Amino acid sequence: MAGMSALRTEHEAAVETALAALDLDTKVSLLSGQDMWSLPAVPAIGLASIVMSDGPIGVRGTQWSAADPSIALPSPTALAATWDPELARRAGRLLGQEARRKGVHVLLAPTVNLHRSPLGGRHFEAYSEDPLLTGAIGAGYVRGVQEHSVATTVKHFVANDAETERFTVDNVVSEKALRELYLAPFETIVAAGAWGVMAAYNKVNGVTMTEHAPLQRDVLKGEWGFDGFIVSDWTAARDTVATVTGGLDVAMPGVGSPWGRRLADAVRSGAVDPELVDDQVRRVLRLAARVGALDGVPPAVPVADRPAPIDGDALARELATRSFVLAANPRGLLPLDPGTGTVALIGALARDARILGGGSAHVFPHHVVSPLDGLIAAGLRVEYAIGADPRTKLAAASGPQWTGLTATFRDHSGAVLHRTPLGSGMGLWMELPPGVTRDQLATVEITGRLTPAASGQHELGIRGVGRFTLTAGGQTVFDDTMLPDSNDPGAAFLAPPDERFPIELAAGLPVDVTLRQQVMLPEGFALIALTLGFGEPVASADALLEEAVRTAASADVAIIVVGTTEQVESEGFDRTCLALPGRQDELVTRVAAVNPNTVVVVNAGSPVELPWADDVAAVLLTWFPGQEAGHALADVLTGAAEPGGRLPTTWPVREQDCPVLATAPTDGVLAYAEDTRIGYRAWDGAGAAPRWWFGHGLGYTAWAYEQLAVDGREAVVTVRNTGARPGRETVQVYVDGRLAGFASVTAEPGHTVTARVPLPERAFQVWQDGWQATPGPHRVTAAPSYFHHPLTTTHP
Numbered sequence: 001m002a003g004m005s006a007l008r009t010e011h012e013a014a015v016e017t018a019l020a021a022l023d024l025d026t027k028v029s030l031l032s033g034q035d036m037w038s039l040p041a042v043p044a045i046g047l048a049s050i051v052m053s054d055g056p057i058g059v060r061g062t063q064w065s066a067a068d069p070s071i072a073l074p075s076p077t078a079l080a081a082t083w084d085p086e087l088a089r090r091a092g093r094l095l096g097q098e099a100r101r102k103g104v105h106v107l108l109a110p111t112v113n114l115h116r117s118p119l120g121g122r123h124f125e126a127y128s129e130d131p132l133l134t135g136a137i138g139a140g141y142v143r144g145v146q147e148h149s150v151a152t153t154v155k156h157f158v159a160n161d162a163e164t165e166r167f168t169v170d171n172v173v174s175e176k177a178l179r180e181l182y183l184a185p186f187e188t189i190v191a192a193g194a195w196g197v198m199a200a201y202n203k204v205n206g207v208t209m210t211e212h213a214p215l216q217r218d219v220l221k222g223e224w225g226f227d228g229f230i231v232s233d234w235t236a237a238r239d240t241v242a243t244v245t246g247g248l249d250v251a252m253p254g255v256g257s258p259w260g261r262r263l264a265d266a267v268r269s270g271a272v273d274p275e276l277v278d279d280q281v282r283r284v285l286r287l288a289a290r291v292g293a294l295d296g297v298p299p300a301v302p303v304a305d306r307p308a309p310i311d312g313d314a315l316a317r318e319l320a321t322r323s324f325v326l327a328a329n330p331r332g333l334l335p336l337d338p339g340t341g342t343v344a345l346i347g348a349l350a351r352d353a354r355i356l357g358g359g360s361a362h363v364f365p366h367h368v369v370s371p372l373d374g375l376i377a378a379g380l381r382v383e384y385a386i387g388a389d390p391r392t393k394l395a396a397a398s399g400p401q402w403t404g405l406t407a408t409f410r411d412h413s414g415a416v417l418h419r420t421p422l423g424s425g426m427g428l429w430m431e432l433p434p435g436v437t438r439d440q441l442a443t444v445e446i447t448g449r450l451t452p453a454a455s456g457q458h459e460l461g462i463r464g465v466g467r468f469t470l471t472a473g474g475q476t477v478f479d480d481t482m483l484p485d486s487n488d489p490g491a492a493f494l495a496p497p498d499e500r501f502p503i504e505l506a507a508g509l510p511v512d513v514t515l516r517q518q519v520m521l522p523e524g525f526a527l528i529a530l531t532l533g534f535g536e537p538v539a540s541a542d543a544l545l546e547e548a549v550r551t552a553a554s555a556d557v558a559i560i561v562v563g564t565t566e567q568v569e570s571e572g573f574d575r576t577c578l579a580l581p582g583r584q585d586e587l588v589t590r591v592a593a594v595n596p597n598t599v600v601v602v603n604a605g606s607p608v609e610l611p612w613a614d615d616v617a618a619v620l621l622t623w624f625p626g627q628e629a630g631h632a633l634a635d636v637l638t639g640a641a642e643p644g645g646r647l648p649t650t651w652p653v654r655e656q657d658c659p660v661l662a663t664a665p666t667d668g669v670l671a672y673a674e675d676t677r678i679g680y681r682a683w684d685g686a687g688a689a690p691r692w693w694f695g696h697g698l699g700y701t702a703w704a705y706e707q708l709a710v711d712g713r714e715a716v717v718t719v720r721n722t723g724a725r726p727g728r729e730t731v732q733v734y735v736d737g738r739l740a741g742f743a744s745v746t747a748e749p750g751h752t753v754t755a756r757v758p759l760p761e762r763a764f765q766v767w768q769d770g771w772q773a774t775p776g777p778h779r780v781t782a783a784p785s786y787f788h789h790p791l792t793t794t795h796p
Helices: 002-020 024-029 076-081 085-101 131-146 175-182 184-191 213-223 240-245 261-269 274-291 312-323 371-377 489-494 541-553 584-594 629-638
Strands: 050-054 106-108 154-157 170-172 196-199 229-232 325-328 342-346 381-385 402-411 416-421 426-429 441-450 456-464 466-472 475-482 498-505 511-518 528-535 557-563 598-603 618-621 669-671 703-710 714-721 727-735 738-747 752-758 765-767 771-773 778-783 791-795
Touching: 002 274, 024 261, 024 274, 050 274, 076 085, 076 131, 076 312, 085 106, 085 131, 085 312, 131 175, 131 184, 131 738, 154 184, 154 213, 175 184, 175 765, 213 229, 229 274, 240 261, 240 274, 261 274, 312 629, 342 371, 342 541, 342 584, 371 381, 371 557, 371 629, 381 541, 426 441, 441 528, 456 466, 456 475, 456 511, 466 528, 475 498, 498 528, 511 528, 541 584, 557 584, 584 598, 703 778, 703 791, 714 727, 714 738, 714 778, 727 752, 738 752
Parallel strands: 050 106, 154 196, 170 669, 196 229, 342 381, 342 557, 557 598, 598 618
Antiparallel strands: 325 618, 402 416, 402 441, 426 528, 441 511, 456 498, 456 528, 466 475, 466 511, 703 714, 714 752, 727 738, 727 778, 765 771, 778 791
């Protein structure tokens, strides 16, 4: 502790020295991006450029390209489903390691907004419906990242819980709900030492968050003592004076910033107190010192003290197995018997794994293990059938039929400015490649050679916005303009429209394919997105279903992988319903009718309706499981690993049963009329019961809850493993119906183990013009989920 205190003193001295050497114009220049992802350097004071990158499941870096691959961990909902802050810390360490490898100083993560409505389009990118679980997982993640002297920015501050009209919506939230729910995870993570916070686009109670002095300046920086920096979400800063007086420190990106010369002029005119600017710059310089971007002082964690290197593939696989929630297994079919014969593996997502959600969470991993790959590698005898394909857009061109996939940037004369190989037909750039300038760039094209495996009608596709030309075998297939189908520029970039075109091809005869886009960059931004899609000849939807039923009927076990698509769960838009897309429900129903040993794997980042759940042998929720999806699935299905997940969010039977659904504002206003009653707090007492309660999850053994005592501010819970296998249990403790703490324990068959769960002071308080203790006695329960209370006592 003495060493850390001395380092903080050294940092503060260096910050003050650097600050004193800067004139006003230089100070102001440090508060906005010099480009899309970085702050400028000032060599005169030894300040290097500070580089930022999106997360939260991988570190993309400044180039969003398959040429610079990234580890892809399971989604944030999966990480929260582990209920293990130390595992989250290990995930953070890996991402800190990745950030250092890519030259990144600031990771734009984690997302700790709450699961207010299951229709929230970015639900998969946040952790939970509960603020205590969210805060605990987020704090572990932040500690891990920052152990590499890489800053985190906890986002999106605050009440940014849906995507509809996200740039302008006014979320009207009571002070009680803000304090007890929406601010609570931020408070926990700030107390854990986060170095950054990101201000959201939305308004809260009439005030835009980047200008919200009561929340940013008074609560975050004042009451909580936050000494880090507040960065705007990209383009969220709009007003020169209001953003500074409201507490914002950094406006990103550089283009469109309301600061720069306007801020300097506002200081000189007296509209902005120069002390406010000094405080902003001080926070940026403190950030630089912490991440090692300020000469003369060591980073917060010197290289010699950073965690040992982590095997990313191994951790991604472990995280996935620990996150999978075995929601139903009534006959004990799982784990599969070693002597299991033929396995019918069914579903488009079993072959083309959905490993992550859409939007800024997207990265390009260096490999992806699909469920089909994983089960075959585990030695299972697999017969595969598509069954039903829920995707409405063609997948990006990839696989052995494609060779030489390449992106080429050309100038107006057609000369090559830059060329890079691609892992698939998807091209995304948020920064121009080295050597390419806005003035030079005229077109970007994706080329590749397609050698069909079968004769027949294939499909080529275009995904993007702008003027495109698609050619195949020297013939023009499309030459026209594609318009956006959303007013949200983020959605237009991250989830653009698509077109598909039939083309007759002969097996084994190669065809050269080119997709060219005429580039028209928005002012100040280098946003380029185009995807060359591809689809093989397939039978009709009815024929695919019939084939799946035949395959399942002749197999010993049927495993169906169902899930959502990038058109359902992504940044930029909210979901329209909770039903699985396409004919997946029909597929499950028909397969279960011919094979009683049907296991359904649900590959979705957030809740979906499962009308057949009571008619199948097992339901396994795998979220978006990251790059090792298939290996992890095989581990769990065969019993090499126990499914370790517990639900971080309550799952409904039907959408209309959900007590909180609204994500769409009325006349620009979204009222949080439910106040503090979201998630299990709202389901308890609602008109219908959910399918699975918050905290639910089964393992491959059984547990008996034997004893509960409260010792001061600690719950002491004794549980016994009554099954035949070693296992892990997540012991949950609730105080007056609210999660107060949790702990994971492991035990051999027949053995008892004791969990000691600290009970924080907040568990016995509510917000009423300040934190007020609630009168006792308090009901304390120890449970495997919110609804099942095998042990109850009172305290004090």
